Amino acid sequence: MVEYDSSSIKNIIQKDSKDLDSDDELAGFRSKFVIEDPNLIYLDGNSLGRLPIKTKELVQEIVSEQWGDRLIRSWNERWLEDTSRIGDKIGLVVGAKPGEVVIADSTSVCLYKAAVSVLLSDQERSVILTDDQNFPSDIQALRAAASAVSKDHEVVVLESDSVEDPVDVLLEAIDETVALVSLSQVSYRSGWCWDLSLISQKAHEVGAKVLWDLSHSVGVVPIDLRGEEIDLAVGCTYKYLNGGPGAPAFIYASENCKDFINPIAGWYGSKNPFGFDPDCQPDRDNRRFLTGTPPLISTLLIEPGVDLVIEAGVQNIRSKSVALSEMFLFKARQELLPLGFEIASPLEKNNRGSHVALSHSSALAIGQALINEQSTIPDVRPPDLVRFGFAPLYTTFTEIEECISRIKNVFEGGGVSRWENSHPIVP
Ligand SMILES: Cc1ncc(COP(=O)(O)O)c(C=O)c1O
Structure with missing residues (x-):
């Protein structure tokens, strides 16, 4: 793994993107993905x-x-084993033991169950x-969880400016x-x-539990659920x-939550799912969820997507993620701020995941012009964020450099005004 300190980052931003791509130890992973349009x-x-x-x-x-x-023979022949093996592989990525991560439902449903x-x-x-x-759905699921338990439970949503440093506000609120x-x-967002x-x-310290949503970090940020004593994730x-559209989510619960019950109990989480007994007790391990x-x-x-992450190593993925993000931020500061963009992500690399958000009053039009005229796909989160996600297994340094010039093309070629009135369902 390459550890990036300020001098190695300086080195990256001064180097030619083609040289960075040829030095990139993860470069070979790009050819393991379907890339129809280079x-x-x-x-x-x-x-x-x-x-x-x-x-x-x-x-x-x-x-x-x-x-x-x-x-139906596939159940006995492989499906039971396959599904738990894939859960265990995700466990490897997040620092859990075999059996501790189970694949289930959507993230929102898993979050509700855990809460x-x-x-x-x-x-x-x-x-x-x-x-x-x-994520808005998380807040909705937490509210649903609170009201399912009692009318006295309440969800407190802290207002935080996460571009700066929200840590103190949060720490103070945990009592x-x-x-x-x-x-x-x-x-x-940021x-x-x-x-x-x-x-x-x-x-x-105050006797509360923690429940993390790892959707934007799993596979790109090193995570050690056991080492960091996380209760639920x-x-x-x-x-x-890279599991595919609508692929199911996963849930982890630590040993100290072993008595916690799944509020949506069902046959598949019972000790003997194929016993078809309505009185069967929930499984003892995390299959109960x-x-x-x-x-x-x-x-x-x-499985294939998780295998690629394991093969590349999350630490290596993180190193490249930092390098790609730093390069993007450096060029964005130089070339995009004059076009009215502001940086809406933390500047300190340790405070960032693997995407960078830029804010602009014409964010939606910029996103649409990039997609429809410049063969470049970021996404937009209302009202004003354009997000650029860097997936180190297939994103190249050359693409980062080229993306910046395509954004400039949008402005120089009148793309912003052409897309100003477009309102796609998925921004
Ligand atoms: C952080 C986060 N949590 C939850 C969700 C919702 O996930 P699901 O649709 O699987 O419930 C998303 C979806 O993008 C997300 O980004």
Whole structure:
């Protein structure tokens, strides 16, 4: 792994992007993804990762052989083992032991289950603490969890400016009334990255639990759930794990949460799912958080993407992520601020995940012009953020440099005014 200090970062931003690509130890991973159009600069892997070539091949095998030929026999022959193996591989990426990570549902549903399980375990405390940089669905799921448990529970949404430093505001708010602190490790807006240990430690000091949403960090930020004494975590598999659109999420609970119950109990989370007994007790390990039949095809398709992350190593991925982001920020400061952009992400690399957000009053038009005229895909989050996601397994340094000049093309070629009145459903 290359550790980037200020002098090595200086080195990156002074070097030619082609040289950086030829020195890049992860460069070979790009050829493991389907890249139909080499001119397309895809900077939205923080939302939906690219398709691994192996996944494309696996679809055929799963559909034709496992489903088409072996039919229901596949349960005994492989599906039970396959699904737990894939969970264990995600466990490797996030620092969990085999059996501790299970694949289930969507992130929102996993978050709801985990939050209710905490609230039911200690009804003396009534506050669930989160912040306004958390993903909206998380806040909705936390509110739903609070009202499912009692009318006295409340979700406190801290107002924080996560571009600066929200740590002190949060630490101060964690007191003895708090049952649960739940945040996204990396904010979907600014890319702010919380220090898991610091927040978890403070929560534990006052007897609260922590529940992290790892959707924007898993596979790109080193995570050690056991080492950092995290109680509960959930995350999605379709961003930096490249699991595919709508791929199921995962849930982790530590040993100290072993008595917490799944509020949406179902046959698949019971000790003996194929006993078909309504009185069967929940499984003793984290399988108890499962509910119904998993979406098998999408679950099995997660594996090739996770394998690529394991093969590359999250530390190496992180190093390249820092380098790509620093290069983008350096060039953005020089060339994009004069066009009316502001940097809406933390400048300190340790406080950032793997995307950089720029704010601009014409964000939506800029995003549409880039997609429709410049073969460049970022995304836009209202009202004014254009997000650029760097997925080190396939994003190149040359693409970063080229992206900056395509953004300038949008302005110079009148793209902003051409797209000013466009209102796509997905921005
Ligand atoms: C941080 C975060 N949490 C939760 C979600 C929602 O995930 P799901 O649709 O799987 O419930 C997303 C989706 O992008 C997300 O970015």
